[in-house]
Each structure stands twice: as C-alpha cells, then as structure tokens.
Amino acid sequence: MTYIEWRPSFATGIPDVDHEHQEMIEWINRTLAACGQAGGARDAVTDLLGEIYARISAHFALEEHVMKSRRYDQFAEHKRDHERLLDEIRDMMDEHESGGQVIEERLASRLAPWFSEHFRLQDARFHSAGL
C-alpha cells in the first residue's frame, strides 16, 4: 500500500495550514489502512471518508479565508480546485456507499497524488508569493 508521506517540501510556512495538511495526511493514511483490511472494515471506511470530507472542508474554508484576507490573486482558480477535490471525495463516498470496492484504488490513484500535487504547486505558490 502506498501511503502519503509528509515531506518538508509540502510546507507552506503558515503553521495553521501545515498543521492541518499533516493531520489530513494522517487521516488519509488511516483510511488507506482501513481499506487494506479484509472484510469488516466497510463501515470504518465510510466513517473515515466522512471524517476526511469534514476535515478537508474545514481546511479549505480556512485556506480560502487566508487567501481572501491576503488578496491572493489566484483565489478563484484555487477555490475551483478545492471544490473539485471535495466533489471527488463525495463521489468516492457515494461509490463506496453503493457497494463499489474501488475505493482503495481510487484513493491511492487519485486523491493521494492530487493532494501532494495540490500542496506542492498550489499552496506552495500561494504562500511563496510572499503575500
């Protein structure tokens, strides 16, 4: 199983944001681990996905607030990206709910890279813009 690993290059330099990024990686890894378990982990995955959804929503809310208050020029783009990811998570939740077993694969193949990309490019650019 490929877990996401926190790398120093993810750091944005804003303690609030970095703290939540680390927390979220932890939750995703826990979900990946639960997916990996055979059989009875179905409900656990549902719960964990719900948790991730709530936490990412809150995280994005904070990030958007910071961006708005710093008048980040690519706010709209960044916000769209956030919404896209939230939609993706919701899709996964529904898929999982309706009995699909692709969740683990999808988490690994879509969400995890999205995350590291998002951190690395988007957030980093936002924060290194020196705003």
Added chain:
Amino acid sequence: MQWLKSAIRACIEWLESILDRVCGPTLNPLNQLGALGWFQFWLIAVSGIYLFIFFDTGVTQAYSSIESISRDQWWAGGILRSIHRYASDGLVLVAFLHMLREFAMDRMRGARWFAWVTGLVLIGFIYVCGITGYWMVWDQLAQYVALSTSRWLDALPIFAEPISRNFLSNAELSGRFFTLMVYLHIAAPLLMLLFMWVHIQRYNYALVNPALKLMIGTGAGFLLLSLVSPALSQAPANLDQIAATVGLDWFYLAFYPLMDRIGAVGLWWLVLAVFAVLLVLPWLPRLRESPAAVVHLDHCNGCSRCFDDCPFGAITMNPRSDGAAFSAEAVVDADLCVRCGICVGACPTATPFRRATALVPGIELPAFNLEALRDRVETVARTLTGESRILVFKCPHGAAVTPPVDTSVGVIEVPCTGMVPPPFIDFVVSRRLADGVMLAGCREGDCYERLGVRWTEQRIGGERDPYLRDRVSRDRVAVSWAGPGQGADRGQALAGFASALIRPPGGTQPGATAEQRAAWRQVPTRPSAPVRYAALGVMVCVSILLLGFFSHRPTVRLRADTAAIVTLSFSHAGRNRQECQRFSPEEMARLQPNMRRIGGDCPRGRWPVYVELELDGRVVYAGTRQPAGLWKDGPSTLFARFQVPAGAQRARVSLRDSGRDNGFDASATADLDLAPGQNLVVEFKQPGGFTFK
C-alpha cells in the same frame, strides 16, 4: 399584550402579502422601513443644506427669506423645501411603522433590545428636529409651536424665568433666538445621525439603502407631491395677535392640541408614561432563551465563516486561546446571540457524513445539536413512504406546513432555515433518505433572523460558502418563503414540488417536464403587470394624499372668533422677608477682618407675589407665585393667557409682594377696547409698575 401583538401582526401581514404581490419581495417597502428612513434622512439633509444657504436668521428676515425661497425660486428652493417637509413627515410615518412592525413581529426582545431602545432615542431626535424646523419659519404655525413648546418646557421646574416670556410681544422678540434655533436644527440631526449609526451597530450587513427602484419611486412621489401641493408658510407670525385657527402638521405637532386639553404637566406625564412603557417593552415579558451558541475549539480552525454569516455580530474572531496551531478562534458573545443557528449552517465541519468521531461541529447550539438533528433526519425519513417523499426543514416563524402533510412529507423544525448546513441536504438526497428536501422559512425579504433566507438562497445558488454541492440535483431541492399568513402559498409550493418529484416507473430522474418542475418556484403567483401597476399607482396616491393632507390639515382652533387674548406676565422679585440686621460693634469685632465688609446679616428669602386680574369686576386670575430658587430668593414669575370676549371693558390688576395680609402694594386700572384676536400683554416691572400693551 399578546393579543395586541397578534392583532397588529395580522394587519401587517395582510398588508405585506398584498404588497408582495404588487411590488414583489425586493421592492416591498414594508421589508425595508428602516432603510427607507435612512433614505429620507439623506433627502432631508441634502434639501436642508440647500435651504440653509438662503435662510436668514432674524425676526423678519427668517420669514421673508423662506418666502423668497418658496416663491422667487420655486423651481429649486421651493421644491426642495417641499421635499424637506414631506420627507420629514414620511420619516415620522416610516419610523412609527418600523417600530410597530418590530413590536408586532416580536423583534425587540432578547439581544435586540438595543436597537429598540436606540430607536426610541431616535424618535425623540426626529421630534426635536421637526419642532425646531417648524419654529424657524416664523409664521403663524411657528408662533403656535414657539408658544406651545415654551409652555411645555416651562412646566418643568428648572427654569428661573419662563421661556414663554421671550415671546411676549413683537417688540421684545430677539433675533438671537433664531440663531439658537438654526443651531439646534443643525445639531439635532447630526446627533441623530450618530444615533442612527449606533442603532444599527449590532447588525451585520444592516440595510441602510432601500432598493434602487424604491428610492427612485419614493423620491418621485415626494417630487410629485411638491409640485401638486408645495409646502408654503402660513401668514407671518405676529405676537401681538393670535390667529383664530392654524394649519397643523399632525405628524409632528399632534401633541400640542392635546396639551391644550390636558395641560402642560399632563402632557409631560403622558409622554413620560408612554416612553417608560416603550422602554421596558423588550423585557415584558423577558425572552426565555435556550443557551447561546458555543464554539468547540477542537473542531474550530478559525476559518471565520460563522463570523461572516452571523446576522447579529455575536461572533468575533480572537487570537487562539488553546495553544492549537491555528491563529484564530471564534468567540460567541452570549448577550448578542439570538440562537438562530445560522453560524452552524456556515460551519464547514457541520456535515452529517462524519462518523469516525462524534458529529460535533466547530460551533453549535447546545439545545439543538447537530447529532440530534441527524438522528431526527434519519428517524423522520424512515417514516416516509410514497413516490415523492419530502423532508421539510421548517423555521418556527414562517407559515405552517399544511396539507399535503401525510406519510410522504416529514417536517423537521429548526430555529432558522439558515441553520441547516448544506451537507445535510446533500446527505438526505444522496442517501435517498427522501426524494426531495424543502427549506421552508420566513417571507422572502423578511427573515425573522434577518439573513437566514438570504444565506440559504446563496448557499443553494453556489454564491456563498458553504455551497450546496453541484452534484445535488436542484430539482430535488425546494425553498418556500412564506409568512404565517401565507400558508396557502406554502401548501401550493409543497404540492407542486411533490408532483415534480414523482418519477416515471423505473426511471431515476424526476419525470415532470422542466416547466412543471419549475412551476412551484413561481409561488406566490403575481398578478399581471397592468394590475400591479394600477395597484402601485393607488399605493403612491394614498401615500401622497396621506402625507399631503395631514402635513397641514385639519386646522386647529386657537380661540373663539370673537375672542381676544390677555397675557398676564411678570418676572418680579418679592420683597425680602427680613430686613438686614446691622452688626453691633462687638459682633463686628468678633468677625474676621475680611468678613466685616458685609456689615450685617441679610437673610435672602423673599415674599411670594400675589396677583389678581379683574375684567369688568370679574376675577380672571388670582394667584400666589412663589419665588424661584432653592433658597426662595429669586424672582416670582408668571406667564398666563386668557381668552376674553373682545370689546370694551375695564381691567384692574393688583399685586402684593410684601407679605402683608390684605391690601395691595401696586395696582392699576385701564379701559380697554380689545379687537378680536388682539393679544394684550399686562406686565409688571419695577420700576414702572403695570403696563397694558
């Protein structure tokens, strides 16, 4: 109190639903009375600044400068003067409607006492502005205002000299008085503006500008009224005469004829009593509230969405207090919180999907927590059957959800629709807990919690965070904004929504056509354009007639046609009760050197002044006037007016100021021939004695 509230409320709601159909919720003036007040304030301010440029202070200049404004430049100054007056009348009307409405809708208790109390102060300011304004014109009405206001103020035992004595006769009237009036008439509105700002301080996104079309319409209405019935002065003031009748602005001056009936002291008691009752109204009875919203720091990262959405400014973002890695946290001021839960609807953590930990959002209402709400949603959803199962989130302030409430409709009451977090809607729809979700709140444009309807619309419309996700088919989400009197509209919207949700056999999408699906959104249906415009025209005409008529009619009778007025007035110090006692040489020797100058003991107390006025042997006035001052060492004063029949008569006036038991210290007689309306002033001065002028 309760039945009064309900009765007024029923009337207002009836009027509101009519206006909703005529103007639509966004232009309904009853939804924006406060903002209309602001708008009229600005109209008055701008026109007032223009009038001020041309206004001259002075006994004769005041009247003539205003005449010139109204006549020589009727096309500018004249119109602006009319707008100045009619907008002021409109302001009184709007302020009282605003107050009545907030009372009837029960929006002045709890945290809202503040706006109520500051609003009362504003009403006081409106009256100070209006009365000083009418005073400045110095026409017959101004004379009535001046004398009545002075009389009212003189009833307070705080003035050493009656203010009324400034208005004894034309000869004694000082031009400086007009300078004072101008000063008051400028200072009062400035202070009023400050209080208007204080009045809305606790409201986020307070509405201070009405809808543009409404502003244009109101302005045009005033302009029309100004052209049809320009505001003009009455005959110039003449203190030596009292007019038989005077046209009155009943919006501002209705108290004065009342004072003529119940007396100045009576009016004070009445005003104080009414004010006191209004002042304590927010606590009659005290609002019993559940606990205020609380912040769960473990789930709050300081994203500020609740802060942005709170309609009552109850949330502030403070530096983090729990050592978490975030910079801010939300803090609720329980004294400002109205328990609407709109903050909960804004919180990004308020999603029913979370299960790994308890469903605790960053902020919530302890008496209405989200976990319980989710349980309720699931419980109620399980009871629903049929093809169009609808879950209604309903606020307690709007219309009831009447039929078709059957097993296909489940109702969950929330403090405000703005409290429902959009993920809950997503949850219900995506988990198929119901086929559709309806958010049923207050009348559009008039949310009891101010912004619940607006935020709900914007969240569903994807314009405000947190968005209702696009993946939630909007065909399955309905809103119904209807007041308690609009239950039929709500029923219609619900039925329409239900029929739009019915799916064809085997299909998964709502089977109705787009038009059918959209039909319930048109509720309430509005009448056709001609009907609306006609109704609008009637509305404008009624308002114009109302303002135009009561701004100077009906007239008030100040005296009988054949009567004359006698004013008896003086400010005269009675004699000292005791003579000065000169100190003996021994007593002088005992005094400190600097105190010997006095040379004796002079008690300051004075005798009261007794005065009697007879006309043709009939006693018109007889009374004892006490000396002013805490030590009873000031002058005794009198300002009294009597209506007497006109014609020839013999007057005799006598006065005693020395404490003797009988006889008089001064008296005079005069043969008068009073013309109707004449104001004869009988005055006593020392030296000089009595004069008849």
